[in-house]
Amino acid sequence: MKILVISGGPRKHGRTAIAARFIERTYGFHTLDLSVMEMPMYTGEEDQTTNPFVKSLRKSVLEADAIVLLSPEYHSAMSGALKNTLDFLSGTQFLHKPVGLIAIAGGGKGGINCLNNMRTVMRGVYANAIPCQLVLDPSTFDYDRDGLLKEAAEQVDKLIEELKMYTRIGKEVNVQQLI
Numbered sequence: 001m002k003i004l005v006i007s008g009g010p011r012k013h014g015r016t017a018i019a020a021r022f023i024e025r026t027y028g029f030h031t032l033d034l035s036v037m038e039m040p041m042y043t044g045e046e047d048q049t050t051n052p053f054v055k056s057l058r059k060s061v062l063e064a065d066a067i068v069l070l071s072p073e074y075h076s077a078m079s080g081a082l083k084n085t086l087d088f089l090s091g092t093q094f095l096h097k098p099v100g101l102i103a104i105a106g107g108g109k110g111g112i113n114c115l116n117n118m119r120t121v122m123r124g125v126y127a128n129a130i131p132c133q134l135v136l137d138p139s140t141f142d143y144d145r146d147g148l149l150k151e152a153a154e155q156v157d158k159l160i161e162e163l164k165m166y167t168r169i170g171k172e173v174n175v176q177q178l179i
């Protein structure tokens with residue numbers, strides 16, 4: 001089962017990158033980190049289809065069985081960097097693909113708008129955003145270990161288990177063939 005992590009934070013040393021690295025380390029998943037990829041701004045021009053970052057993004061998402069999508073909440077939505085990246089993708093890569101959503105928020109009960117925003121966009125590309133979702137605020141991080149505290153790590157584990165379950169179900173019924 002090939003699970004791809006997309007770290008949607010533009011800040012190299014941000015909390016989104018810490019959470020993505022934690023998931024990558026813990027589960028051995030591959031990560032696309034938008035803070036290091038030089039994604040162009042989507043223009044829809046033909047020449048963007050040969051951009052190496054665009055090609056690699058499209059290939060990686062297409063080949064993945066499931067996705068873990070992480071974004072910081074910026075102004076009550078996903079990051080602009082992530083939305084721009086998703087604009088290069090469509091149902092071609094995402095159709096019925098299970099996606100687990102994680103928002104990185106600033107505290108004060110933030111994060112839910114980011115999750116809802118990601119869920120709406122996932123519907124737009126015909127992905128299957130799973131019911132389990134997670135907000136990680138600053139108090140859930142273990143900064144000394146470049147990771148997450150125990151309780152948050154357990155919540156991530158539940159989300160990954162559910163993601164794997166929906167991925168298995170999708171394979172069993174061969175969901176791609178049903179449409």
Ligand SMILES: Cc1cc2nc3c(=O)[nH]c(=O)nc-3n(C[C@H](O)[C@H](O)[C@H](O)COP(=O)(O)O)c2cc1C
Nearest residue numbers: 009011014015016072073074075076105106110111
């Ligand atoms: C431009 C901007 C807007 C933000 N808006 C929100 C917000 O609406 N809700 C929230 O909970 N936190 C907000 N924050 C705080 C970030 O979500 C928080 O610092 C988070 O750790 C950012 O992830 P990062 O460290 O990967 O950048 C905002 C931060 C920035 C820079």
